[in-house]
Amino acid sequence: MNPLLKKLLEPRQTEYLLVNHNFIIQETSAELHHYADTPVDAIPGADARISFPELIGIENILMSIIMGRLPSFELKGIARFADPNRPLYFDMLAIEHEGEQEDVPSKLLILIEDATEKMVMKQSLIQRANEANLLVSALAASKDYIDKVISSMGDALLVTTTLGTIKTVNQSAKSLFGYSEAELIGHPLSIIVVEEKLLYQARHRYILSHQELLRELQVICTTKAGEEIWVEFSCSAIQTELQELYDFIYIGRDITERKQQEIEIRRSLAKEQELRQVKSRFFSMLAHEFGNPLSTVLFATKILQDYGDEITHAEKKEYLQHVKSASKHMAQLLDDMRLLSS
Template sequence: VLDAVPGLVSWINSDLRYMGVNHHLAAAFNKLPEDFVGQEINFLQVNSRFPKFITQFFASCESQSSQEVKIEVAGEHRSYLIVAQKYHLLKAAVLVGIDITERQRMEEELRATTSRLTTLIQNLQAGILVENEFRQIALANQEFCTMFQITSPPEALIGLDHSCSTNLEKKFFLEPEKFGQRIAQILAKQQVVTNEELQLEDGRTFERDYVPIFVSGNYSGHLWMYRDITKRKGIETEIRKALEKEKELGELKSRFVSMTSHEFRTPLTTILSSSELLEHYRHKWADEKQLTHLHRIQNAVVHMTQMLNDVLIIGKAEVGKLDFNPVPLDLAEFCHYLVEEMQLNAQTLHAIAFNSPHQSIPSCMDKKLLRHIFFNLLSNALKYSATSSTIQFNLDCQDNQAVLKIQDQGIGIPHADLPRLFESFHRATNVGNIPGTGLGLSIVKKCLDIHQGEIAVESELGVGTTFIVKLPINSQVRQGADHEENSGD
């Protein structure tokens, strides 16, 4: 029967001599079972702790005891757990030696693995929370405590139930109740979840993973991993903006090429045709006809110069090099003279009705920028209005602000075009063959920005458009502004 026991079995009397051993013990030392009978327990001389343990055991009043010892068996040191049980009125004992060498090796490997895993988890740049199947916290690292502003050390969280862990986390998120509901959904499915983004109240963005833990097919708990990706999201946003800006620049370049090739063609054609006619026929023409073609050339040059100036203004404004030189002026008088000038240029095809309840409005503004603002708004009103219609130009003063309204009876602006109305080279989709560069309103907006002014638009297709401009009466040069004053036109 004893030979069927896989361990090393022996029985010893109180005189510390072997009474017998099983076949496994004898074979382990290359002996026969009868070789042990009557021998003292230290006759093998394999381990000094074994005789000492047996001696102390018989000297004690205990009926059973155990001890781990190392014994050299077949030239190899192995670990055994010796279990001793007294019998025969405590004058003899049965000892069973169980080989625990492999178990100790596995325990040591497990300890080493656990140590490495714990070190890895504690040094991860991510918050780790492990819960068991009862949703009690089994492990947390310092990064988790830091991310959720928990002042206690991670060890203090071990053993807390799920209500504590959920409450520790959800109070930081934009929608705490939805956070709790989502946790319940994930746990119910017990399926891996990765890269789930979460928005916090303080503006941070976390990324969360969930991993269920199964041992031998049985659910044993789960791991939560949180990563702070706020910086990454910020970089992604910057890259996205840069790509959008690059795309906008590409579109801007395309629109610029399209505009220049189209808008410059007409005046250049005029210059070329009139100059060729003068070259070949001026000696046959009267002075009046020659002057007509000369004026056509001059007007074409003026038109091209104006377009080039518009492009230069936009370029300066984009890099913050547009001059801002406010000087004292009478705004009412300035507007009156500008209307007279434009009325003459309109050649009586349109009427501009200037109205103001104020004879004089003393102010401090940049004359050049004001001219860009009003000239472009009035030019557009004239360009897109029916012949012989009247343009209303009203000027008032309210709360140290000049309020100007320019109202036409033109084609109007489609609602879909309003958001991009002040973009460079953008033109409304209903302009048809009416010439234009798409720069006028962009110049208006940039000049207003420098003045710290505002502009609003109201428009109805087929009825007309009204632009409302508000400007501070007394503008001052802003120190450290984006717009340099030392650059020329």
């Protein structure tokens, strides 16, 4: 081979084979057999297409190069997998090799350059890119799923910063408080929560001691229309990308109707308790009012029964008058009771 060509090939660690117009190998480099499909056939005198089957089907192109009609032809990323754990890739470049003498026909010089490192790196980059795309797709699908879950929640969802600035709301929160998303995002939680101090204390307590946040915390909120409603919140915290900084999640449920029912029940119980006390006082008074005339009747009747023969007529008349007066008093009390119960 031309010494100058050898000198140019050495730094690139490129192997070569020289073939004639019948594709018979004329000359090879020392390590060419490493790239051959059948290493034992990569020798002078053998058909190059046996050891390099990549040449089959492109003979017309190669002949055009030998005849000077084409400058070159290149095949990239040819693979050999003799050892599954050590793949081999190479690029093949075919060019014309003119004879040193004018009467010597041109031959075909096929240069082979190891591309294993480049191909492995390329495949690794492609694999990582595919994995990244899959991860992005999975994250997008996960975010879409979470967004759908949040949007379909029946309870109001509010996410705030540590300082109580609203970051996220769902559809139920917008419907409950009557605000649009733009009217809530970036505004303090106090825009809707009258007793925001209770929620602030819960956040502050968690930040200082990591104690459990408040559950079923009932607070009064105001809607955009100015209506006061009762909302029961459950609070939790999530770590942000910055250490020691948390976002706080509030899940609230409208309990205004339940709260009103509780108030009515308490009022009813208070009235019932008051009525019991009134009845108790009334019956105590009634027992006292009936007790005196009844005692008078019993006492006079006892005297008349036991001592009727010993007392005078005037005394009998007096005792009978006591009985009559006491009886009238009790009759009057009975009339008053009928009147009160009617």
